[in-house]
Amino acid sequence: MKSKTFDRRTVLRACAAGLAFAGLPRLASSQALSGTVRIWTFLGADGQSPREVVLREIIERFTRNHPDVDVVVEAQPFQELEVKFVAASAQNRAPDVIWMRDTFLGLVQQRGALANLDDLLSAEFKTNVLPDLYPVFAEKSVFDGKRSSLPLWPSPAQAIFYRKDALAELGLEAPPLTWDEFIPVAGRLTKGDRLGFGLPTNDNSVSAFINILSGFGPSIFDATTGQFDVAGAEAKEVGNVVRQLVANGALSSTLLNAMGDDIQDQFASGRFAIVQAFAPRFQQYKQIAAAYDGNDLAVSAWPGFGDRPPAVLLGPYWTVGVSAKSANPALATAFVESLYSREASMSWAKTAGLVPDRMSALKDPYFGTPEAADIHNFTELLSAPGVMTFPQRMPDITKVFPVMNTALQELIGTDESVDAILDRAKSTLGW
Amino acid sequence: MQHPPLASQHSLDVLARRARLVGSSLVGPALLLVVAINILPAIYGFYLSLHEVFFFGNEGFAGLKNYTELLRDSFAWQAIGRSLLFTFASLAIAVPLALLAAMGVRRLGRWGSVLLTVLLVPWAMSPIVVALLWKWILVPSPGGLVGAIFTAFGMPPQDLLTDPVLAMPTLIIVAVWRNFAFATIILIGGLGQIPRDLYKAASVDGLDAWESFCKITLPLLAPSLLIVISMLTISYFNEVQLIIGLTGGGPIRQTSTLAYSLYHTGFVELNQGKGNAIAVIMFLINMGLIAVYIRILGKQAGAAA
Numbered sequence: 001m002k003s004k005t006f007d008r009r010t011v012l013r014a015c016a017a018g019l020a021f022a023g024l025p026r027l028a029s030s031q032a033l034s035g036t037v038r039i040w041t042f043l044g045a046d047g048q049s050p051r052e053v054v055l056r057e058i059i060e061r062f063t064r065n066h067p068d069v070d071v072v073v074e075a076q077p078f079q080e081l082e083v084k085f086v087a088a089s090a091q092n093r094a095p096d097v098i099w100m101r102d103t104f105l106g107l108v109q110q111r112g113a114l115a116n117l118d119d120l121l122s123a124e125f126k127t128n129v130l131p132d133l134y135p136v137f138a139e140k141s142v143f144d145g146k147r148s149s150l151p152l153w154p155s156p157a158q159a160i161f162y163r164k165d166a167l168a169e170l171g172l173e174a175p176p177l178t179w180d181e182f183i184p185v186a187g188r189l190t191k192g193d194r195l196g197f198g199l200p201t202n203d204n205s206v207s208a209f210i211n212i213l214s215g216f217g218p219s220i221f222d223a224t225t226g227q228f229d230v231a232g233a234e235a236k237e238v239g240n241v242v243r244q245l246v247a248n249g250a251l252s253s254t255l256l257n258a259m260g261d262d263i264q265d266q267f268a269s270g271r272f273a274i275v276q277a278f279a280p281r282f283q284q285y286k287q288i289a290a291a292y293d294g295n296d297l298a299v300s301a302w303p304g305f306g307d308r309p310p311a312v313l314l315g316p317y318w319t320v321g322v323s324a325k326s327a328n329p330a331l332a333t334a335f336v337e338s339l340y341s342r343e344a345s346m347s348w349a350k351t352a353g354l355v356p357d358r359m360s361a362l363k364d365p366y367f368g369t370p371e372a373a374d375i376h377n378f379t380e381l382l383s384a385p386g387v388m389t390f391p392q393r394m395p396d397i398t399k400v401f402p403v404m405n406t407a408l409q410e411l412i413g414t415d416e417s418v419d420a421i422l423d424r425a426k427s428t429l430g431w
Numbered sequence: 432m433q434h435p436p437l438a439s440q441h442s443l444d445v446l447a448r449r450a451r452l453v454g455s456s457l458v459g460p461a462l463l464l465v466v467a468i469n470i471l472p473a474i475y476g477f478y479l480s481l482h483e484v485f486f487f488g489n490e491g492f493a494g495l496k497n498y499t500e501l502l503r504d505s506f507a508w509q510a511i512g513r514s515l516l517f518t519f520a521s522l523a524i525a526v527p528l529a530l531l532a533a534m535g536v537r538r539l540g541r542w543g544s545v546l547l548t549v550l551l552v553p554w555a556m557s558p559i560v561v562a563l564l565w566k567w568i569l570v571p572s573p574g575g576l577v578g579a580i581f582t583a584f585g586m587p588p589q590d591l592l593t594d595p596v597l598a599m600p601t602l603i604i605v606a607v608w609r610n611f612a613f614a615t616i617i618l619i620g621g622l623g624q625i626p627r628d629l630y631k632a633a634s635v636d637g638l639d640a641w642e643s644f645c646k647i648t649l650p651l652l653a654p655s656l657l658i659v660i661s662m663l664t665i666s667y668f669n670e671v672q673l674i675i676g677l678t679g680g681g682p683i684r685q686t687s688t689l690a691y692s693l694y695h696t697g698f699v700e701l702n703q704g705k706g707n708a709i710a711v712i713m714f715l716i717n718m719g720l721i722a723v724y725i726r727i728l729g730k731q732a733g734a735a736a
Contacts, residue, residue: 254595409681
């Protein structure tokens with residue numbers, strides 16, 4: 001065997017090469033983490049809502065850790081985010097990071113506007129953070145094996161908010177969780193100027209009709225087409241529920257085209273005992289409560305039909321992606337990763353009352369305190385047996401909510417037969 | 432008859448050509464701007480109306496499919512009907528109100544100017560701000576101004592924006608409130624052009640105030656009135672921001688006008704091909720209305736002259 005001796009010069013060269021090799025990732029990383037990250041979200045950089053405060057904290061933390069980075073938040077109306085992003089992407093002026101609703105994710109992904117995060121996320125994130133996110137949300141962002149985005153703020157989206165003081169008048173602690181029992185209770189809660197139940201029926205991205213339908217469980221969505229049977233027996237049952245709620249005075253037949261914000265404001269002023277509400281706004285609802293004590297606000301799942309479990313439809317919820325045309329995708333991805341740090345999860349929870357994105361964060365002693373009781377209620381909903389999401393690619397997603405809301409308005413405000421209303425909705429959708 | 436020498440004629444032609452050149456070069460940039468921001472987008476809009484365009488993706492030539500679908504759609508015809516109802520009902524309130532306000536402002540002198548300034552505030556505000564303001568005024572629960580007025584009279588709060596019967600009249604009132612002051616300004620100008628001597632002569636002839644109004648004011652104010660009617664017609668027919676902010680086209684499509692359908696189809700359903708087809712139809716209806724007004728205005732202006 002031939003022995004080999006190393007002279008001093010060779011050893012020094014090898015050491016220098018080794019050091020240089022070891023320093024490469026660090027060097028590459030520091031080179032990538034400079035520049036500007038443009039973010040499109042519905043949250044304002046200077047806003048005072050709890051979620052805006054937390055986003056500001058996260059940005060400050062990120063720029064403190066990366067002094068050569070500038071984070072620019074360009075707030076957009078929430079319902080325009082996906083459309084503007086796709087248009088901007090086509091014109092090569094898309095932001096680096098984009099907030100989207102999960103219901104639009106399939107369309108945005110189809111347009112090729114999103115980067116494949118599998119290529120961008122750090123190994124540490126893939127190993128430690130991805131498995132720590134709620135799988136039901138995280139897996140919906142994977143299209144054909146490629147991760148297009150990361151879900152933010154796991155929550156049941158459209159939940160039932162109720163006033164404990166109003167329910168206490170009937171000797172109840174919470175609304176019943178089957179429609180058979182819920183309907184008479186909602187009727188009895190109507191008293192004076194207060195209505196038992198308030199539904200937003202004019203939003204373009206949610207529909208109470210589908211939330212009520214979700215009481216039949218995940219089978220309402222066809223696994224192949226992503227559609228639901230608009231004029232089927234289950235939809236007709238939803239129509240009958242709505243009609244009964246109107247008949248017993250729980251729903252007003254003249255409150256037909258209120259939007260989510262209208263319901264929120266009117267709930268604060270005491271017009272409703274129970275409402276459909278966007279779950280991440282729970283803290284905001286508490287803060288603006290005027291006609292009742294904010295501590296009397298509580299959250300519930302939607303009632304189920306028959307002996308089915310209470311329904312929790314997870315969506316539309318927010319999800320964050322990186323533009324396929326980002327000039328600095330590594331920096332953009334690093335910022336996205338910072339939204340899911342342990343500190344960020346705790347901030348979303350403590351300041352904004354949101355369920356932490358990372359399941360392991362729930363082990364923090366904070367979640368054992370009474371202050372975190374509301375978060376616990378939301379966490380329980382997330383692990384309830386009736387949990388479901390919208391299909392990954394729901395057809396006619398831009399039409400289905402307005403069409404079903406118009407049908408809902410007709411169910412509430414007219415005497416036309418349920419069959420005729422649903423047949424018309426089906427025909428409008430062309431399903 | 433003596434003809435000018437040819438050389439002089441040539442010089443005049445050169446001068447005229449230069450003058451035209453200078454004129455064209457002065458108008459040119461503005462013309463280019465009009466072409467760039469009005470004509471080219473309009474042509475492109477028409478081009479898109481002949482295509483299947485969804486979520487900013489052109490999915491191919493569709494011919495007249497978007498138009499035929501619209502013409503077969505009963506909701507589209509209902510939307511046209513609602514647009515005309517909204518337009519002419521608003522006009523029927525706004526024009527007399529503007530005329531009354533104009534006469535009142537002229538009579539009040541300096542205080543009239545103050546009143547006019549106050550009346551102009553809503554017109555100067557963004558329509559979407561006006562919508563949000565009225566939404567709060569009309570909110571049918573404690574805290575809403577109108578709700579409090581109903582309560583003061585022992586009546587329950589009324590869902591003025593969400594009741595299928597009340598939503599359209601409420602929308603019309605808000606639309607009139609927003610821009611009748613604009614019409615008032617034009618009518619004040621028109622009233623100022625009527626010679627006062629005519630009223631003195633009418634008084635000497637024994638005409639009372641109503642007869643003076645009918646026989647002097649209205650005929651001489653006709654050109655101003657027709658300008659007001661033309662501009663308000665276009666404004667009301669194309670109104671969309673107030674509808675988005677106040678009713679979102681509901682309840683049960685009761686405030687879904689053609690302009691709102693354009694917004695909803697193009698920007699909510701993201702069917703930009705069909706949205707552009709609605710825009711072309713709106714353009715044609717606008718042109719038709721303008722043609723009618725120009726015809727009437729031309730006759731009236733000729734009569735006045």
